[in-house]
Amino acid sequence: MNSTDVAQISVTILSDEADDIAKAISSQLDDVGNILCSSDMLDSPTRAQIHIQKVATSPDEIDHDSVSILLADPDLAACIVEQCHNLSWCQSTWAGNAPLLRAPKRDYTLTGVKGIFGKLMREYVFAYLLQHARNIKTFSDNQQSTPPIWEAAPRQPLHGQTLGILGLGSIGKSLIPVAKVFGMNVVGLSRSGANINDVDAMYTPASLLQFAQHADHVVNLMPDTPDTHDFVSYSFFKALKPHSIFINAGRGSAVDDLALVECLDKGYLAHAVLDVFRQEPLPQSHAFWSHPKITITAHTAAESQPSDVASVFLANAKRYLRHEPLHYQFDFDKGY
Amino acid sequence: MNSTDVAQISVTILSDEADDIAKAISSQLDDVGNILCSSDMLDSPTRAQIHIQKVATSPDEIDHDSVSILLADPDLAACIVEQCHNLSWCQSTWAGNAPLLRAPKRDYTLTGVKGIFGKLMREYVFAYLLQHARNIKTFSDNQQSTPPIWEAAPRQPLHGQTLGILGLGSIGKSLIPVAKVFGMNVVGLSRSGANINDVDAMYTPASLLQFAQHADHVVNLMPDTPDTHDFVSYSFFKALKPHSIFINAGRGSAVDDLALVECLDKGYLAHAVLDVFRQEPLPQSHAFWSHPKITITAHTAAESQPSDVASVFLANAKRYLRHEPLHYQFDFDKGY
Numbered sequence: 001m002n003s004t005d006v007a008q009i010s011v012t013i014l015s016d017e018a019d020d021i022a023k024a025i026s027s028q029l030d031d032v033g034n035i036l037c038s039s040d041m042l043d044s045p046t047r048a049q050i051h052i053q054k055v056a057t058s059p060d061e062i063d064h065d066s067v068s069i070l071l072a073d074p075d076l077a078a079c080i081v082e083q084c085h086n087l088s089w090c091q092s093t094w095a096g097n098a099p100l101l102r103a104p105k106r107d108y109t110l111t112g113v114k115g116i117f118g119k120l121m122r123e124y125v126f127a128y129l130l131q132h133a134r135n136i137k138t139f140s141d142n143q144q145s146t147p148p149i150w151e152a153a154p155r156q157p158l159h160g161q162t163l164g165i166l167g168l169g170s171i172g173k174s175l176i177p178v179a180k181v182f183g184m185n186v187v188g189l190s191r192s193g194a195n196i197n198d199v200d201a202m203y204t205p206a207s208l209l210q211f212a213q214h215a216d217h218v219v220n221l222m223p224d225t226p227d228t229h230d231f232v233s234y235s236f237f238k239a240l241k242p243h244s245i246f247i248n249a250g251r252g253s254a255v256d257d258l259a260l261v262e263c264l265d266k267g268y269l270a271h272a273v274l275d276v277f278r279q280e281p282l283p284q285s286h287a288f289w290s291h292p293k294i295t296i297t298a299h300t301a302a303e304s305q306p307s308d309v310a311s312v313f314l315a316n317a318k319r320y321l322r323h324e325p326l327h328y329q330f331d332f333d334k335g336y
Numbered sequence: 337m338n339s340t341d342v343a344q345i346s347v348t349i350l351s352d353e354a355d356d357i358a359k360a361i362s363s364q365l366d367d368v369g370n371i372l373c374s375s376d377m378l379d380s381p382t383r384a385q386i387h388i389q390k391v392a393t394s395p396d397e398i399d400h401d402s403v404s405i406l407l408a409d410p411d412l413a414a415c416i417v418e419q420c421h422n423l424s425w426c427q428s429t430w431a432g433n434a435p436l437l438r439a440p441k442r443d444y445t446l447t448g449v450k451g452i453f454g455k456l457m458r459e460y461v462f463a464y465l466l467q468h469a470r471n472i473k474t475f476s477d478n479q480q481s482t483p484p485i486w487e488a489a490p491r492q493p494l495h496g497q498t499l500g501i502l503g504l505g506s507i508g509k510s511l512i513p514v515a516k517v518f519g520m521n522v523v524g525l526s527r528s529g530a531n532i533n534d535v536d537a538m539y540t541p542a543s544l545l546q547f548a549q550h551a552d553h554v555v556n557l558m559p560d561t562p563d564t565h566d567f568v569s570y571s572f573f574k575a576l577k578p579h580s581i582f583i584n585a586g587r588g589s590a591v592d593d594l595a596l597v598e599c600l601d602k603g604y605l606a607h608a609v610l611d612v613f614r615q616e617p618l619p620q621s622h623a624f625w626s627h628p629k630i631t632i633t634a635h636t637a638a639e640s641q642p643s644d645v646a647s648v649f650l651a652n653a654k655r656y657l658r659h660e661p662l663h664y665q666f667d668f669d670k671g672y
Contacts, residue, residue: 127470130463150617281486
């Protein structure tokens, strides 16, 4: 390989986890900044020197004019992108990027992190579905009793039940093989309603209530777009079943909070497991916290790890230098 | 079909759930006792009339001489089989049949219930593995706090970890595809150590400690035989990891109770989830009940449902009438 194969890019890192991400990137570079080919996401021998020019946790630390390539949490990036006139590419550290997609600036390439959340999300979703299926709380209460209680508390197997998935991007799709291996049926809802392998029936937004009627449990994984605001509303919850679990791990804006509480109180569904909220952290005064039929998990269902973010960034950096289309690119018009 | 195709058998039902099993059988018969072919386990058009001659929950109710075919809980059947001189076939309602395999009487065919427990066991095992992986207890405690705590409590994904399975009969094998779909590695231990599809490494009883060293979490599903008594002992637990979960859903006799408590106290493993015990119900005074690192589930991991027992019995009844080998037959010499 001769020196003409070497190209260099300078990146500004702006993230709550900036230090950890910078370390994770450095661990995948050699002494002169060349990307090591240890990651399976790096499939070409082209050398690409990466120069980390700034590592910041606050937008105040950024020299706007120096930013051409930004690796950033989208909520922090949204504070500065309007001023970054030389910005050509922003690699976000998140899957969802509403803060940047809502901003007027659009003259740059925005890429997200994908392909790493599915493996975490499927553990989250099935942890909570199985917790209810196996009635873990009652067995625990029985053990804590004085004297302890030996009892076959009622359970309801997932086997034979139907999982409904709202939003079938890469994360939503990752649930399908797990549901199938547990012997569940799967129904899905997406904008197009197009068939998906191993999904027994697909619905469009216009047939939301039929979707709800066919599902035992529902997981929302829709992105935050104007179309999904308040999409999961009173009539949806009313169409569920008294044993239904509703899991929201998409975005809080999709759910009508008051309707959810009212429908839980009326017994239209059994329980809600909520990871995302309209305001985060969820305010301490919010009724969700103390509701006996609501479980709250602090936006932790599928958190990207610094090493995952580094791998996605470096793979895209090589593509950027080769002028190839970047992975996980957002369409500002569609909003996802 | 002419009348020569019709054969009849009379069955005595002796079970804690005798009434429910009798009802489940009747629901699969027509008015004159012919087996309806609704079950997918019934694959032949031969007519077989089933006559339920006795439905009993206690051994005292049984007229020994009238018993030729018995559908029974094995602990109850063990009280009467020596006196049942006309017994030709006993269909047990359980998967494990130690009470009958230990009895001297061997001049009859003993069949168990299989093929229906795997779907329940995999939900049990992964419910508890995921409960720990996702740290559900800490999130719950945080929500119950005053004021509530919004915190990303530590989690440890199953993805990339290794599940160890002790005993790879049909139930143990049912865990393999679930572990794989969650991205886990699988190691197994069986008497033969023979290779099994999708199991990354197999061990024999002589290499129990190597097996333990290679597993992050271990599920015991070995049957109750003399070879498995106290098989899971101090040295085994000591070879596990500080984050290891040990699940016993096989038989209580396999585990050295004192060694387990000592090794939990010393931090050699993180937690034990126990469904089976040397004495059941587990005595209220037993140290397991109040141990903070032990979860107790009252022998409910995989309970056969009356409808499942009825289906297995009727499928075998047809084979019996056709003089075909019965499904799930036990070998008195091997003990399984």
